[in-house]
Amino acid sequence: MGIFKDHIEAMAAYAPPLEGRNPDDFTLLDFNERTIPVSQAIKQALVDYVQGNRLQQYPHYGDICDRLGRYCGVQAGQVMVTNGSDQGIDLMIRACCREGDEIIIPAPSFAMYEQVAKVENLKIVQPLYTLEGGYPLAEVRAAITSKTRMIVISNPNNPCGTLLSSDDIIDLASSVPDVAILIDECYYEYSQCTVASALDRCPNIVITRTFSKTWGIPSLRFGYVLAAQENIQALLNVRGPYDINQLAVVAATAALEHPEYTERYVAEVMEAAKPRLEAFLKARDVVFWPSAANYLWVFPDHPEAVNECLQRAAILVRPKPDTEGRLGLRITIGTLEQTEQLIAILEQCL
Ligand SMILES: Cc1ncc(COP(=O)(O)O)c(C=O)c1O
Structure with a gap:
């Protein structure tokens, strides 16, 4: 018997395939990162x-919550900074859910929700996204029981890029006021879709966001939560006072x-x-999921061969199976020039 809880020992680590991702050797289209470095102003700061x-x-966080509040159109007291949005997800699940509670996490989705x-x-509980239907809203509603503590809406979802409308989110949240609705807006600047203006009306909605994607600083780990002020106060009871490092701020x-x-980069992408x-993909009859973010989940006839061919051409993408076991390639979209290079290689690989 080990020193840890049985269910922890039975788990596997969330270990993304980081090995060999050298940007000097490859164009990195595998982690939905920004494909250009930060501005000179950030380096200088x-x-x-x-x-x-x-x-x-x-660390001391100064007026960062005011600045984020202004950027998001909410009050400073409705903002809490986190160590990446991963920490926001972790804090929310830890603070809301008791052992044995039910959490609805439609699949496939970002691994962190399930991990925590x-x-x-x-x-x-995992209703399934579909290419035709998108977010499985009816199935999620049907899956709600008296034990449901949280519903996750990754908006847009990773890996499929699916977006649920703000109206649908607000309808759902209003119908289950005692259930926490976790809205992951990690790709907000790409999708331009947010429920930030609904925090007062729906205090069970909590939003996580990040500076890892459009803002281009995943290495520094900076995210934030947007929620009704009383939720922020509760989450601050759980977050440590120095969890976010000063350089990130x-x-x-x-x-x-x-x-x-x-903004220029987002517009170009x-x-x-x-x-x-x-x-290009439509012209080649290659199936892909409609996406509101900077990536496409693409299903070529021979995904493994296409992946290897891209790797030989020094382009990394991310193989991701769908819920029926079909392998797709999640391709991050970068600048127009990088996309033209990708297309030139895909012409040969497909
Ligand atoms: C949907 C989604 N949420 C959250 C994250 C994690 O972001 P962060 O780097 O802010 O922890 C990712 C990263 O890929 C993601 O795709």
């Missing part, structure tokens, strides 16, 4: 902070001061590169 001899101090639910020994502050750099890749 980080250098200035380090040179200012402040690393020996504990397993740590908390919850019963995971410095970089996020500088990024928010220069949003045009990120969503208005130029993504339509170009979609048109």
Whole structure:
């Protein structure tokens, strides 16, 4: 018998395939990251902070919640910063769900929800997304019982890119006021869809967001939660006072001061590169899921061979099976130039 709880020992670690991801060797289209580095303003802010001899101090978060509140159109008291949105997900599930409670996590989806639910020994209920129907709203409603504590809506979902409308989310949240509705808006700047304006009306809605994707600083681990003020107070009881490192706050502050750099990138990805890749795939009759984010889940006839062919051409994408075991490739979309290069290689690989 080990020193840990039985169900923890029976788990497997969430271990994303990080090995060999050297950006000098490959174009990295496998983790939905931004494909261009941060702006000079962010680099300079980080250098200035380090040179200012402040690393020996504990972090202090200053006015970052005010800035984020202004950016999101909510009050500062409705914001809490986190160590990536992974921490927001972790805090929410830990703070809301008791052992044996039910959590509805439609599949397939981002692995972290299930990982934390397993740590908390919850019963995971998994209605399935479909290519035709998108988010399984009717199945989710039908799955709600007196033991349901949380419903997860990854919006847009990873890996399929599916978006549920704000009206549908608000309807669902209003119909089950005692159930926590976790809305993961990790890709918000791409989808431009948010329920941030519904926090007062639906206090059971809690939103997680991040600076890992559009803002381009996953290495620094900076995320935030948007929720009704009383929910933020409860979550602050669980989060540690120094969980977010100071350099992450410095970089996020500088990024928010220069949003045009990120806005230009988002516009290029969503208005130029993504339509170009979609048109190419349609012309080649390759099936892909409609996506509201910077990635497409693509189902070529011979996915393994296409994946190997792309790797030989120094492009990494992410193989992801659907719920019936069919292998798809989740392809992150970068700049227009990178997308033209990808298409030129796909011409040979497909
Ligand atoms: C849907 C979704 N949520 C959350 C995350 C984690 O983001 P963070 O780096 O902020 O923890 C990811 C990362 O891939 C994601 O796809």
